Amino acid sequence: MADLRTILAGIRSPNPFWLASAPPTDKEYNVRRAFQAGWGGVVWKTLGEDPPVVNVSSRYGAVSYNGTRMAGLNNIELISDRPLATNLAEIRSVKRDYPDRAVVVSLMVPCQEESWKAILPLVEDTGADGIELNFGCPHGMSERNMGSAVGQVPEYVEMVTRWCKQYTRMPVIVKLTPNITNILAPARAARRGGADAVSLINTIQSIVGVDLDAMAPMPVVGGQGTHGGYCGPAVKPIALRMLGDVARDPEMAGLPISGIGGISSWRDAAEFLAMGATGLQVCTAAMHYGFKIVEDMIDGLSNWMDEKGYAALDDLRGQALPRYVHWNQLNLKFRTIASIDQDACIKCGLCHIACEDTSHQAIAKIRSGDERRYEVIDEECVGCNLCAHVCPVDDCITMMPQPVDGVQTWAEHPNNPTRGQMADAG
Amino acid sequence: MDQTPDIAAARLSDDVLARNFADAHPPLTANQAVIEAERCYFCHDAPCIEACPTGIDIPSFIHKIASGNLRGSARTILESNILGGSCARVCPTEILCEQKCVRNTQDARPIQIGALQRHATDWQMAHGGQPFARAAATGRRIAIVGAGPAGLSCAHRLAMHGHDVDVYDARPRAGGLNEYGVAAYKLADDFAQREIDFLLGIGGIVLHPDHRLGREITVPALRDSHDAVVLALGHAGVRSPGLAGQDLAGVASAVDFIAALRASPTKDDVPVGRRVVVIGGGNTAVDAAVQARRLGADEVTMVYRRGADHMSATPVEQEWAQTNGVTIRRWAAPTHILGADGSVTGVGFAQGAPGADGRPVYDGLPFTIAADMVLLAVGQVFVADPLDGSGVSVAGGRILVDGAGRTSVPGVYAGGDCTPGPDLTVSAVRDGRDIAEQIHADLMSISFSQKA
Numbered sequence: 063m064a065d066l067r068t069i070l071a072g073i074r075s076p077n078p079f080w081l082a083s084a085p086p087t088d089k090e091y092n093v094r095r096a097f098q099a100g101w102g103g104v105v106w107k108t109l110g111e112d113p114p115v116v117n118v119s120s121r122y123g124a125v126s127y128n129g130t131r132m133a134g135l136n137n138i139e140l141i142s143d144r145p146l147a148t149n150l151a152e153i154r155s156v157k158r159d160y161p162d163r164a165v166v167v168s169l170m171v172p173c174q175e176e177s178w179k180a181i182l183p184l185v186e187d188t189g190a191d192g193i194e195l196n197f198g199c200p201h202g203m204s205e206r207n208m209g210s211a212v213g214q215v216p217e218y219v220e221m222v223t224r225w226c227k228q229y230t231r232m233p234v235i236v237k238l239t240p241n242i243t244n245i246l247a248p249a250r251a252a253r254r255g256g257a258d259a260v261s262l263i264n265t266i267q268s269i270v271g272v273d274l275d276a277m278a279p280m281p282v283v284g285g286q287g288t289h290g291g292y293c294g295p296a297v298k299p300i301a302l303r304m305l306g307d308v309a310r311d312p313e314m315a316g317l318p319i320s321g322i323g324g325i326s327s328w329r330d331a332a333e334f335l336a337m338g339a340t341g342l343q344v345c346t347a348a349m350h351y352g353f354k355i356v357e358d359m360i361d362g363l364s365n366w367m368d369e370k371g372y373a374a375l376d377d378l379r380g381q382a383l384p385r386y387v388h389w390n391q392l393n394l395k396f397r398t399i400a401s402i403d404q405d406a407c408i409k410c411g412l413c414h415i416a417c418e419d420t421s422h423q424a425i426a427k428i429r430s431g432d433e434r435r436y437e438v439i440d441e442e443c444v445g446c447n448l449c450a451h452v453c454p455v456d457d458c459i460t461m462m463p464q465p466v467d468g469v470q471t472w473a474e475h476p477n478n479p480t481r482g483q484m485a486d487a488g
Numbered sequence: 489m490d491q492t493p494d495i496a497a498a499r500l501s502d503d504v505l506a507r508n509f510a511d512a513h514p515p516l517t518a519n520q521a522v523i524e525a526e527r528c529y530f531c532h533d534a535p536c537i538e539a540c541p542t543g544i545d546i547p548s549f550i551h552k553i554a555s556g557n558l559r560g561s562a563r564t565i566l567e568s569n570i571l572g573g574s575c576a577r578v579c580p581t582e583i584l585c586e587q588k589c590v591r592n593t594q595d596a597r598p599i600q601i602g603a604l605q606r607h608a609t610d611w612q613m614a615h616g617g618q619p620f621a622r623a624a625a626t627g628r629r630i631a632i633v634g635a636g637p638a639g640l641s642c643a644h645r646l647a648m649h650g651h652d653v654d655v656y657d658a659r660p661r662a663g664g665l666n667e668y669g670v671a672a673y674k675l676a677d678d679f680a681q682r683e684i685d686f687l688l689g690i691g692g693i694v695l696h697p698d699h700r701l702g703r704e705i706t707v708p709a710l711r712d713s714h715d716a717v718v719l720a721l722g723h724a725g726v727r728s729p730g731l732a733g734q735d736l737a738g739v740a741s742a743v744d745f746i747a748a749l750r751a752s753p754t755k756d757d758v759p760v761g762r763r764v765v766v767i768g769g770g771n772t773a774v775d776a777a778v779q780a781r782r783l784g785a786d787e788v789t790m791v792y793r794r795g796a797d798h799m800s801a802t803p804v805e806q807e808w809a810q811t812n813g814v815t816i817r818r819w820a821a822p823t824h825i826l827g828a829d830g831s832v833t834g835v836g837f838a839q840g841a842p843g844a845d846g847r848p849v850y851d852g853l854p855f856t857i858a859a860d861m862v863l864l865a866v867g868q869v870f871v872a873d874p875l876d877g878s879g880v881s882v883a884g885g886r887i888l889v890d891g892a893g894r895t896s897v898p899g900v901y902a903g904g905d906c907t908p909g910p911d912l913t914v915s916a917v918r919d920g921r922d923i924a925e926q927i928h929a930d931l932m933s934i935s936f937s938q939k940a
Binding site for chain 1: 523530
């Protein structure tokens with residue numbers, strides 16, 4: 063049984079699975095249910111100053127793809143709309159009953175020192191384990207110069223982080239917005255401000271769809287719509303990339319990262335850990351299936367780690383990072399070609415038509431009578447993998463790496479007009 | 489043994505009868521249809537298309553269901569098969585499109601193509617009316633003999649091309665087998681007639697019921713009055729097993745029994761025995777046997793001369809019969825029909841078994857099955873008599889045609905069950921459509937050459 067105990071910025075939890083700051087962590091009732099289900103921690107839904115914000119009715123939009131519900135989820139909800147005192151009392155109550163779980167409080171107050179100075183002691187007094195600065199919310203709050211309006215300006219990130227470090231002894235996690243060109247700028251700013259950890263990614267600005275009858279963006283609120291924050295399985299690739307960029311940055315070395323963005327299964331979790339995350343936060347998957355899903359996340363991750371010989375999360379963390387390189391460090395001499403398992407093939411022809419219409423005409427269709435056979439033309443195959451992706455049968459099309467004759471990167475390639483001048487691949 | 493023939497109508501209450509003869513396979517809900525449609529892989533060079541005699545672009549119509557484009561889905565079906573609604577209900581999809589679905593190889597569960605086809609065509613009939621428009625009138629008039637699937641499909645396609653069409657049928661109602669020869673629960677709620685109304689919505693088609701070839705109409709006369717003649721005569725006769733006692737009261741043709749059920753809105757006026765023996769192994773035998781059970785017969789036994797694999801009823805049909813409480817006995821040949829006081833009392837059989845060469849050898853102990861009703865379903869045949877003197881050549885019990893549906897008489901075409909090939913509704917629809925295209929091409933090329 064692999065050891066899943068996690069310490070992130072000094073905050074301990076029995077497993078790396080925390081619920082992200084969002085509706086599932088808005089109230090004591092939900093959080094208690096989450097802890098009963100086995101979640102390792104929560105980031106309490108963002109607290110702000112009184113009077114509380116007001117949320118609209120109709121808050122979520124979702125992308126369904128080919129029968130899969132909520133491949134992506136978009137929300138236009140704001141921070142907690144309950145009085146500050148109510149939230150603080152509930153946080154205190156939950157933390158008292160679950161001392162072994164991580165209870166981190168997400169915060170968002172106006173970008174002025176007094177506001178932060180005022181709220182921090184109140185949170186600290188609850189016994190909470192740490193705070194997470196919500197610099198990511200891309201809608202509603204950003205128009206009030208909070209949320210991503212702060213997160214998009216590195217100087218503000220640094221400034222607010224510094225205030226927080228100054229006015230509380232609690233660990234400070236800075237949550238980064240992905241609505242920015244280079245994630246490293248705010249990440250480095252957080253570190254300069256003294257952050258104990260960063261978490262990423264927050265939601266992505268989005269319009270999830272257009273209601274073609276109402277002729278308004280979804281979700282439709284009284285005939286109108288607005289942009290919101292996108293999350294769920296669809297954003298995982300964006301999150302992994304930003305996580306990798308931060309985790310491999312020498313300036314960020316040693317700063318723990320709480321990985322967020324579409325984590326739905328133990329496999330996703332393992333990928334985030336391998337790309338450098340110390341802890342994990344989940345939201346959409348819980349909102350889709352309920353808190354029970356954490357059971358398989360814990361169980362599956364542990365079983366997989368046992369199988370692979372990772373005794374503890376530290377052994378796994380960042381294992382893929384050394385192999386996350388820049389494009390121009392890839393070996394241009396490497397070649398892989400598709401191979402079709404004819405016994406597994408169901409003759410759907412999707413590999414052929416994908417290659418024929420949209421790629422390299424490297425899969426031949428052979429007909430004899432009623433019999434269909436699809437064969438890779440090795441000489442034409444560039445190893446793009448498209449056929450393997452469209453094939454509906456698991457392991458029917460395999461990419462076969464070919465013997466490699468040395469290494470040649472773009473820097474050395476004769477087609478590169480700046481060959482010899484590229485001193486540094488970075 | 490009770491000597492009184494026990495044949496009676498209304499063995500069951502009207503409520504039970506209504507339930508027994510309602511739609512055997514209710515339609516998919518909109519949600520079910522989308523879920524099923526999304527299982528389709530949208531294959532390239534899809535094997536299901538090839539397995540469909542009418543060549544419907546199945547992946548496309550299914551994709552359109554998944555995307556919510558039901559109008560487009562129905563059109564994709566109907567432009568290949570204007571009787572796509574009834575084919576969705578009566579096609580033995582398990583030996584056609586669904587048998588070839590690549591999903592069989594992967595998870596042994598093909599896409600429910602028939603049910604999806606019904607979903608789209610039902611939508612069209614409920615919302616869209618006739619999706620095709622007629623081309624400009626050509627001034628040509630074509631006669632079609634036979635208002636079954638082949639004749640109707642041909643008529644629709646000809647009408648689309650701007651021709652005027654007269655469709656003659658010996659029966660009072662159009663539809664052919666769809667109207668008279670298929671179990672009521674397969675085409676419930678008067679679907680066959682509703683589909684004909686839908687088809688006739690194209691315009692330019694005039695139905696002439698109660699016109700029998702060789703009596704009210706003849707091929708030469710039609711040839712004189714029309715630019716082309718299509719023979720879509722189907723099977724007008726039934727094969728006789730030639731058994732002693734087959735004239736006894738209580739012995740009937742399964743085809744007539746099925747037709748009587750189709751003609752009855754309530755089914756409470758169709759008599760059925762208490763113990764029924766059905767002789768035969770095709771879909772007609774199954775339709776008769778199951779409907780006899782559903783009319784209230786206590787015991788229905790279907791007896792076939794050879795094994796399950798030889799029956800022309802598909803395994804799915806055989807299972808359907810068994811699920812409905814029909815006993816199937818195989819490898820038994822009827823020898824004679826027993827009777828008393830002019831009425832049937834049972835059927836004598838010779839028990840057989842597959843011989844060394846696989847052919848049956850009937851050397852087992854003879855046995856008798858008691859019956860007060862015997863339904864004969866040993867095959868239907870094309871009746872060529874009405875063609876006598878027309879010059880239309882017949883060979884092997886079917887009208888001789890070339891690959892384009894032309895008979896030996898210029899301007900006279902034939903298709904469907906009266907020509908060689910599989911006796912399937914969907915094949916007949918294809919024949920009708922293709923003949924229409926051929927006639928159109930032939931007539932138009934003549935007119936061009938005349939003008940030139």
